[in-house]
Amino acid sequence: MTLARTRVRGGVGESAPRPDGVPKVRGEFPYASDLYLEGMLFGHTLRSPHPHALIRAVDVTAAREISGVRVILTERDLPTRERFGLMKRDQPVLAEGRVRYAGEAIAIIAADEADQARAAAKAIVVEYEILPPMSDPIAALGPDAPALHEGGNVIDDVLVVHGDPDAQAEVVVQGEYEVAMQDQAALGPEAGLAIPTADGGVTLHIATQWLHEDLGQIAPALGLPNEQVRLVLAGVGGAFGAREDVTLQIHACLLALATKRPVRMSYGREESFYGHVHRHPARLFYEHGARRDGTLVYVRATIVLDGGAYASSTSAVVANAGCFAAGPYRVPNARVRSVGAYTTNPPAGAMRGFGAVQACFAYEAQMDKLAAALDMDPVVLRARNAVEDGDRIITSQPVEGSEPVANLLRRCAALPMPADEVAHPLRAGRPSRDPLLLPGGAGNLTHGEGIRRGTGFAAGFKNVCYSHGFDDVSHARVRLERTDSGIRARVHTAAAEVGQGIVTVCQQIVRTALEVEEVIVETPDTTIGSAGSSSASRQTWMTGGAVLAACREVRAALEERALARGRAMDELAALLDEPIERSVAWRHRPTEKRDGHTQNHGHVAFLFAAHRATVDVDLGTGLVKVVQVATSQDVGKAINPQAVVGQLEGGIAQGLGLAVMEEVLLRDGQVRNASFTDYLLPTILDMPPVVCDLVEHPHPDAPYGAKGVGEPPTISSTPAIVAAIRAATGRELNRVPVRPDDIVFGTVARSGWRIVPGSDPAMAARA
Amino acid sequence: MAVHVARDVDDATRAVAVDERAELIAGGTDLMVEINFGRRRPGALVAIDRVQELRGISRSGRVRVGAGVTYTQLLADDAGSAALREASRSVGSPQIRNAGTIGGNIATSSPAGDALPVLAALEATIVVRSVRGERRVPFAEWMTGPKRNGRARDEIIVAAEWESAGPKQTFMKVGTRNAMVIAVASLALVVDASRRRVGVALGSCGPTILRADRAQSFAAGVLDELGWERQAAPTETACAEFGALVASAARPIDDVRGTAAYRSHVLSVMAARALARVAVLG
Amino acid sequence: MNDVRLRVNGVARQTAVPDHESLLTTLRERLGLPGSKNACEQGECGSCSVLMDSELVCSCLVLTAGADGRAIETVESLGADGVLHPVQQAFVDAGAVQCGFCTPGLIVAAYALLRENPEPSDLEVREALSGNLCRCTGYGTILAAVQRASRAMYRR
Known part of the structure; x- marks a missing residue:
C-alpha cells in the first residue's frame, strides 16, 4: 500500500545528499567552537606539567589580579566531590592533591578575553612534590608496583578460555607485538558553550558523541538534578572516539554557574592532545598452533593495554581485545588473557576499532608468520580457517547473518591491482616519475632507486553495538504533518552527527518507510531519550532501527485513521488534519554478561572486512608509499553507498596513519609531540586510491539489514599495509607505526618482559 | 608604534632602529606560530612582507634573490638553482610556500630550514642592512647555533647571493x-x-x-x-x-x-x- | 590596539585589533566570519585557508595588523544567495563532506587551484591540496570533487 503518488527520491539505497552538506560547504554550519553570545566569557584550563606529583599548594592570588579575570576555580571550590569517567567514575573534576598524568586539569578560569584567561593560568603558582612516573603498564601490574588508585593498578582483567586451552599442535609460531598510542585527531578541537539558566541550572551546547552519557556525568558533578542540566548538540568537527569522554563539559558548566555568565571553552590543538583520551597502546604476546595442512588448532595470547591515568572505557577495550583476539577464524582452543593497567601516561579510551585494532595487528602478523612456516599462500591459509555462519568465535558465540569471511578474502584478492607503475631507475638523470608519487614524496629522495614493491593481506572483525548485557537503547520520535506546501516528516533523536552521516540515514529511512520526501532532522538534545553513543558502528543499526520502528507506528496509526474515516491511504492531506507522532525506544536483542571464561553470547553481531595493500618501500631510506588499498567489506546493506564508501576510505586513512606515521610519542609520561607539526596525519599525497567492494549480506535484525560500517576499515587496513611492507623488505616489523629505523636496521620492538602467551602478565619476568 | 607596515627597506631599518623591542615579520610562518602559542610576544613588530625591493630575483652573472622572495616565487621564477627549486617544493604546503620567504628561513636559522643546506652548498653570501650600513656575511659564518645567527637586532636580511653553479x-x-x-x-x-x-x-x-x-x-x-x-x-x-x-x-x-x-x-x-x-x- | 582596514569579501571593513592577533581570530571573533576554521594555529592543517590579495594563505599565520589594506576572500564569499559555487556544489555532490571542519579550507584551496589551473591532473590536485588535512574522508571523494568542479567550470 503506497502513500505517495510519485516515487520518493532519496530513500534507502540511494546516495542521497547530506542535509548539512550545503551549510558546511558555505562555511555556515555552526560548530561548537563557532558559538558566540554577546557578553560571554572565555574559559581556560591550567594543566599539570608533571605526569605524577603531589600538589602541595595552589596559589591563585596573583592570577585573580589580572584584569578581566572573573573567576578561578580549584578543587576546593567544587560544589561536589563527584568524580567522572565513562565506565568507571575515577577521575576528579580538578586534581585533588595528586596528579596522575601530564595534562591533568588543576584549575579553571573564566575571563573577558581568552588571552586574559591564558595569562591567569600562567600566573597560578602550583607547588608540586614530584613522584616517579609509572609509565610501563607491565611493570604497573607487578606485585610490587605502587598503587596509582585505590584497589591497585588493574583496571580490568579478562580471561577467555575456549576448548582445551593447553592444546598442542604440529606447527607453532610465536611473536611479541606492540601498538603505539594513536590520536583520534579530529580536525575540530573540543569546544562547548555553557549558558546559565533562570532556574539555577545550565544549558550546554556541546560537540560530543553521546549527550545523555555526558549529562549523567555532568549533573552529579555540578550537584544539580538532571532536569536542571540541558545538553544540545553543537556542530561536531569529527570524533572517532575522542568525544566519548567528558573533557571540558563539567568545567564550562562550573564556570558559567560561578559567574552567572555564558562561558565558551575551546581547546587549541596542543590542549586537545592533553585534553582527550587516546587509543590504548598495547603489548601483545601470541602463540598460534596449527596442523601441517594449515588448520588452526589453538591461539594463546596475553594482551596488555595501557589505560593511562584514568579508566575511561578501558574495561570494554580490554574485553574487546580479548574476545576478538583470535581473529575471524575457526579456533577450537584458546586461552587469552587481556588486561588493562593504570599508569601515569595520558588516559586511553575509545578510538575507532576499540580493542579490535590492537589484536588484529598481532593476530594477522601471526597468520602471515604461520603461512610462512607452512609455506602456504597467506590468503589460502586465511580462507581455510575463516569463519562463516554457524562457526563459533573463541567466546563460543556463533556467527550469523554474515558473508563467509573466505568470500571476502577471495573477492578482495581478485580486485584490480594498481596499474604497474613500479618506478624505474634513472633515465638520463631525470625522474621517470614525479618523486611526489614515490616514498619520501616532496623530499625528492628517490627517482626509482631502492624501490621494492610489496603486497599484503589482512582480515579483521569486531562487534557492532554494545555488548555484554549493556542495556543498549535508542529513542526516536517521528512526526508526520501537513504544511502549507505539502506533507513532511520530522524526526527527533539524540543521535550525535559527528560526520558519519546518521542525519542522512534517518532521512532516508523515513523517506522509504513513510514515502514522504521532505524530512526534517531536528537538533539532537536531552529533551528526548538517549540514542546511545555515535560509536561502536552502532547508530545506523540502533537509531536507524528506532526511526524505522517509529515510522512503522506512524504508518499503522495512519492506516487506522484511514480505515476509521473510510479514506484511502494516499489522501494524506485530509488524513493529516492532525499530525501523527509516535515515539519509540528501540533495543537490539539482549546480550549475555561476561562470565569467568568469557564463553557466552556477549555480542549482537559481527562486522567483517578484508584488506589488500600494495606499497612501494625505499629500502635505502626506509620510507613507505602506500600505492593502493583494496577492500571487501560486508556492510549488510548500503543505506547510502556514497557515504559507505566515505566511511571505508576514511577509516582506511586512519589505518594507514597507524601503520606508517601516527604516534603520540611518550617519554616517562610526557607527550613529546602535541602538535600537527610532529603528530603526522596522512595528507592527500599519502593516501592512495582505494578500491571498495561493498558486499551486501543483510543481517536479519538490522534495519534493512544494514550493519554499521565505520570501524572495520581501520581494523585490518593497518596489518595489511604492514604485511605489504614485510613482503617488500623481509623485515619482522612487530610494531606500529613502522618507523624508518625498523626498515633500514630491522629494529624489533621488545617490551623487556618475558610473558608466556595466555599467562597472567602480573607474573611477567624481566627478559 | 606597535605594528608598523614598512614601505621600503629604509623605512624598515629605521623602524627597527628606533624601537628596541621591534622584531621583523615577513611571511609569518615561523613567528606567528610562536605568537599563537604564547611563546613569544614581541613588544613591537615591523611587517616587511610588502617591501617590493626584497622581492626581486636577478641573474646577471651572479644570482641575487631578495629576502622577501617566497617559495612559490622560487618555483615559478627560476633562480638558476635546481637544488633551490627542489628544496622550495619540499617546503610545507602551498599555503606556506605562498607566505614563507627565503629571508625568513635565513633569519630563523633552524638546522631544519629547507633552503639553508642549498645556500650553504652554493656558498651563498647573506646581505644584511641596517641604518648603520650594509654588511655581507658568507653563509658558512652565518649560523652560530640552532636558531642562532650573526644578525644584529636592527639588521634586516635583504638578499642571498651566489655565483651561478650550473645544472649539477x-x-x-x-x-x-x-x-x-x-x-x-x-x-x-x-x-x-x-x-x-x-x-x-x-x-x-x-x-x-x-x-x-x-x-x-x-x-x-x-x-x-x-x-x-x-x-x-x-x-x-x-x-x-x-x-x-x-x-x-x-x-x-x-x-x-x-x-x-x-x-x-x-x-x-x-x-x-x-x-x-x-x-x-x- | 591597531586600527586596521581590510577589504573582506569585497566589503571595506575597519576594526581595532591587538598587536599579536592573527587574521583568523579577527575574521572569526571580530568580523563575524567563522567559516574559516581553527584546527592547529600553526599552518599545518589548512582549515583556516583564505585568499589574501588573491594568494592562498593560512589566515592563522597572518598578522592582522600587518595586513592593513589587504583584500581578503574567505569561504563565505563563494557562491551567491541560494546558489553554490561550482566547487561547493561539487563537494556536496561528490560526498566530499563528512564532519565538514576541513571543508571551508579545502574549498578555498580548490577554488584557488582551479583559478590558476583549470584542468589539473590528479597529481596536481594532490600537490595543491597537500596542505589541507582531512581526518574523515581519506581524500578520495575530495579528489573526485575537485575534478567534478573542474569539469563543471571549464569543460562544459
Missing part, C-alpha cells in the same frame, strides 16, 4: 610523510663544474647546517677522473664511499623526529644517490 645540483629531504614535513635529515649537493668545486651541506644533522669537507674533496677527485663537464656516472663504490664520508661529517642527535643512527644512515644513502644523480646531469 640537487636537494633531498627525509620526512615520514609525503608532504608537509620538517626535515629529519636533508642534503644539498652542488657540483660547480666550471669552478671545479663540490659543495655538500647537511640539514637537521647538527646544531647548524654542516659542510662535509672530506666528502667534497673526495667527490672532486672522482670528478677529476670522470671529467667535470661530462655526464658520466661514478662507480657504485665511489658513490658509497662518498656517502660514508658525508655521514661521517654529521653530528646527529636522537630527537622526536628521528634517531641519530638513522640520520647517519640516511645521509649516506642520500649522498650516494645525489652524487650519482648530479654526475649525469648536464
Whole structure:
C-alpha cells in the first residue's frame, strides 16, 4: 500500500545528499567552537606539567589580579566531590592533591578575553612534590608496583578460555607485538558553550558523541538534578572516539554557574592532545598452533593495554581485545588473557576499532608468520580457517547473518591491482616519475632507486553495538504533518552527527518507510531519550532501527485513521488534519554478561572486512608509499553507498596513519609531540586510491539489514599495509607505526618482559 | 608604534632602529606560530612582507634573490638553482610556500630550514642592512647555533647571493610523510663544474647546517677522473664511499623526529644517490 | 590596539585589533566570519585557508595588523544567495563532506587551484591540496570533487 503518488527520491539505497552538506560547504554550519553570545566569557584550563606529583599548594592570588579575570576555580571550590569517567567514575573534576598524568586539569578560569584567561593560568603558582612516573603498564601490574588508585593498578582483567586451552599442535609460531598510542585527531578541537539558566541550572551546547552519557556525568558533578542540566548538540568537527569522554563539559558548566555568565571553552590543538583520551597502546604476546595442512588448532595470547591515568572505557577495550583476539577464524582452543593497567601516561579510551585494532595487528602478523612456516599462500591459509555462519568465535558465540569471511578474502584478492607503475631507475638523470608519487614524496629522495614493491593481506572483525548485557537503547520520535506546501516528516533523536552521516540515514529511512520526501532532522538534545553513543558502528543499526520502528507506528496509526474515516491511504492531506507522532525506544536483542571464561553470547553481531595493500618501500631510506588499498567489506546493506564508501576510505586513512606515521610519542609520561607539526596525519599525497567492494549480506535484525560500517576499515587496513611492507623488505616489523629505523636496521620492538602467551602478565619476568 | 607596515627597506631599518623591542615579520610562518602559542610576544613588530625591493630575483652573472622572495616565487621564477627549486617544493604546503620567504628561513636559522643546506652548498653570501650600513656575511659564518645567527637586532636580511653553479645540483629531504614535513635529515649537493668545486651541506644533522669537507674533496677527485663537464656516472663504490664520508661529517642527535643512527644512515644513502644523480646531469 | 582596514569579501571593513592577533581570530571573533576554521594555529592543517590579495594563505599565520589594506576572500564569499559555487556544489555532490571542519579550507584551496589551473591532473590536485588535512574522508571523494568542479567550470 503506497502513500505517495510519485516515487520518493532519496530513500534507502540511494546516495542521497547530506542535509548539512550545503551549510558546511558555505562555511555556515555552526560548530561548537563557532558559538558566540554577546557578553560571554572565555574559559581556560591550567594543566599539570608533571605526569605524577603531589600538589602541595595552589596559589591563585596573583592570577585573580589580572584584569578581566572573573573567576578561578580549584578543587576546593567544587560544589561536589563527584568524580567522572565513562565506565568507571575515577577521575576528579580538578586534581585533588595528586596528579596522575601530564595534562591533568588543576584549575579553571573564566575571563573577558581568552588571552586574559591564558595569562591567569600562567600566573597560578602550583607547588608540586614530584613522584616517579609509572609509565610501563607491565611493570604497573607487578606485585610490587605502587598503587596509582585505590584497589591497585588493574583496571580490568579478562580471561577467555575456549576448548582445551593447553592444546598442542604440529606447527607453532610465536611473536611479541606492540601498538603505539594513536590520536583520534579530529580536525575540530573540543569546544562547548555553557549558558546559565533562570532556574539555577545550565544549558550546554556541546560537540560530543553521546549527550545523555555526558549529562549523567555532568549533573552529579555540578550537584544539580538532571532536569536542571540541558545538553544540545553543537556542530561536531569529527570524533572517532575522542568525544566519548567528558573533557571540558563539567568545567564550562562550573564556570558559567560561578559567574552567572555564558562561558565558551575551546581547546587549541596542543590542549586537545592533553585534553582527550587516546587509543590504548598495547603489548601483545601470541602463540598460534596449527596442523601441517594449515588448520588452526589453538591461539594463546596475553594482551596488555595501557589505560593511562584514568579508566575511561578501558574495561570494554580490554574485553574487546580479548574476545576478538583470535581473529575471524575457526579456533577450537584458546586461552587469552587481556588486561588493562593504570599508569601515569595520558588516559586511553575509545578510538575507532576499540580493542579490535590492537589484536588484529598481532593476530594477522601471526597468520602471515604461520603461512610462512607452512609455506602456504597467506590468503589460502586465511580462507581455510575463516569463519562463516554457524562457526563459533573463541567466546563460543556463533556467527550469523554474515558473508563467509573466505568470500571476502577471495573477492578482495581478485580486485584490480594498481596499474604497474613500479618506478624505474634513472633515465638520463631525470625522474621517470614525479618523486611526489614515490616514498619520501616532496623530499625528492628517490627517482626509482631502492624501490621494492610489496603486497599484503589482512582480515579483521569486531562487534557492532554494545555488548555484554549493556542495556543498549535508542529513542526516536517521528512526526508526520501537513504544511502549507505539502506533507513532511520530522524526526527527533539524540543521535550525535559527528560526520558519519546518521542525519542522512534517518532521512532516508523515513523517506522509504513513510514515502514522504521532505524530512526534517531536528537538533539532537536531552529533551528526548538517549540514542546511545555515535560509536561502536552502532547508530545506523540502533537509531536507524528506532526511526524505522517509529515510522512503522506512524504508518499503522495512519492506516487506522484511514480505515476509521473510510479514506484511502494516499489522501494524506485530509488524513493529516492532525499530525501523527509516535515515539519509540528501540533495543537490539539482549546480550549475555561476561562470565569467568568469557564463553557466552556477549555480542549482537559481527562486522567483517578484508584488506589488500600494495606499497612501494625505499629500502635505502626506509620510507613507505602506500600505492593502493583494496577492500571487501560486508556492510549488510548500503543505506547510502556514497557515504559507505566515505566511511571505508576514511577509516582506511586512519589505518594507514597507524601503520606508517601516527604516534603520540611518550617519554616517562610526557607527550613529546602535541602538535600537527610532529603528530603526522596522512595528507592527500599519502593516501592512495582505494578500491571498495561493498558486499551486501543483510543481517536479519538490522534495519534493512544494514550493519554499521565505520570501524572495520581501520581494523585490518593497518596489518595489511604492514604485511605489504614485510613482503617488500623481509623485515619482522612487530610494531606500529613502522618507523624508518625498523626498515633500514630491522629494529624489533621488545617490551623487556618475558610473558608466556595466555599467562597472567602480573607474573611477567624481566627478559 | 606597535605594528608598523614598512614601505621600503629604509623605512624598515629605521623602524627597527628606533624601537628596541621591534622584531621583523615577513611571511609569518615561523613567528606567528610562536605568537599563537604564547611563546613569544614581541613588544613591537615591523611587517616587511610588502617591501617590493626584497622581492626581486636577478641573474646577471651572479644570482641575487631578495629576502622577501617566497617559495612559490622560487618555483615559478627560476633562480638558476635546481637544488633551490627542489628544496622550495619540499617546503610545507602551498599555503606556506605562498607566505614563507627565503629571508625568513635565513633569519630563523633552524638546522631544519629547507633552503639553508642549498645556500650553504652554493656558498651563498647573506646581505644584511641596517641604518648603520650594509654588511655581507658568507653563509658558512652565518649560523652560530640552532636558531642562532650573526644578525644584529636592527639588521634586516635583504638578499642571498651566489655565483651561478650550473645544472649539477640537487636537494633531498627525509620526512615520514609525503608532504608537509620538517626535515629529519636533508642534503644539498652542488657540483660547480666550471669552478671545479663540490659543495655538500647537511640539514637537521647538527646544531647548524654542516659542510662535509672530506666528502667534497673526495667527490672532486672522482670528478677529476670522470671529467667535470661530462655526464658520466661514478662507480657504485665511489658513490658509497662518498656517502660514508658525508655521514661521517654529521653530528646527529636522537630527537622526536628521528634517531641519530638513522640520520647517519640516511645521509649516506642520500649522498650516494645525489652524487650519482648530479654526475649525469648536464 | 591597531586600527586596521581590510577589504573582506569585497566589503571595506575597519576594526581595532591587538598587536599579536592573527587574521583568523579577527575574521572569526571580530568580523563575524567563522567559516574559516581553527584546527592547529600553526599552518599545518589548512582549515583556516583564505585568499589574501588573491594568494592562498593560512589566515592563522597572518598578522592582522600587518595586513592593513589587504583584500581578503574567505569561504563565505563563494557562491551567491541560494546558489553554490561550482566547487561547493561539487563537494556536496561528490560526498566530499563528512564532519565538514576541513571543508571551508579545502574549498578555498580548490577554488584557488582551479583559478590558476583549470584542468589539473590528479597529481596536481594532490600537490595543491597537500596542505589541507582531512581526518574523515581519506581524500578520495575530495579528489573526485575537485575534478567534478573542474569539469563543471571549464569543460562544459
